[in-house]
Amino acid sequence: MTRSADPDQLYALITEIRKAFGELRTFSDGQIMDLGMTAAMRAVLEDLDKHGAQTVPDIARRKGRTRQHIQQLADALVEAGFAEFHDNPAHRRSRLLAQTKRGREVFSEIRRRERESLGRAAERLDGGRIQATTDLLRELRKDLAGQTDRD
Amino acid sequence: MTRSADPDQLYALITEIRKAFGELRTFSDGQIMDLGMTAAMRAVLEDLDKHGAQTVPDIARRKGRTRQHIQQLADALVEAGFAEFHDNPAHRRSRLLAQTKRGREVFSEIRRRERESLGRAAERLDGGRIQATTDLLRELRKDLAGQTDRD
DNA sequence: TGAAATTGACAATTTACTTGTCAATAATGA
């Protein structure tokens, strides 16, 4: 039989999510610093990698951030040579942000590093438990977001 | 039998941790904004609540942040009336940061709100799964931190 | 077609957190 969660358990979970994210941030920053990329830029590049070229407002909506913020990151990615704007047949004003060759290369280097380091850090963790954890976090996140189902 | 985690599963997990943290941050900011407290101040107050009065460098070490940063947050907490410095019998220069009555009150109000809202958001989640998720995240975090076991 | 919504460009601000410096104090070990 399933027990429903008591508030203290949930509280312990969100505390742990915060701590885990903190460690993850420290870990990830170390992986990308030398590539001339910040964590937020990396997140946009990941989005382009997963969903293809998009306009800045599209990315902002998907990620639940302001378009102004995404615009800053997009400009930084272009400046660094990791992305470029293409004309958008569907909209004269709002151009499509796309990865450059260099952007794709750098992103796969980042993923390679993350896989390698994570594999080392978590080699003792069971795959089934990892899957279960991912699933539960996704459910919790969607509940928190009010079933918005952003990503 | 236990399967070992493959890198893609781990990658999916850290992606989900990032997203879950993002939602959580949005959620939590909404809970404390009106109390004149920021998320980082809240984290220090939580530390005082859990571990009692401590010096600024002690908190910084436990949280893995710089003492200068924690000093800023401590000053803000004092300024807002949520904490105060007490003389430290063990160290003339380095005083102990302690919650004030108001700090304790505000922190329990925050916890009350969080319990209530979280309970509503996650009422369908099973307690056993929550526990398993918390446990795995803790293990992963400690692996990432290199077994430092900070908190 | 005309009003309402979206977009780009630019500016300013907030929050979280860092690095760096210097003088005062504490801890340590020869």
Next chain:
DNA sequence: TCATTATTGACAAGTAAATTGTCAATTTCA
């Protein structure tokens, strides 16, 4: 005990993530 080393407080400046606000150009839609 005393010189050296480490820690601390105070202050300054900077970076990164993200926000709010404004205005004119462009789209969308009723």
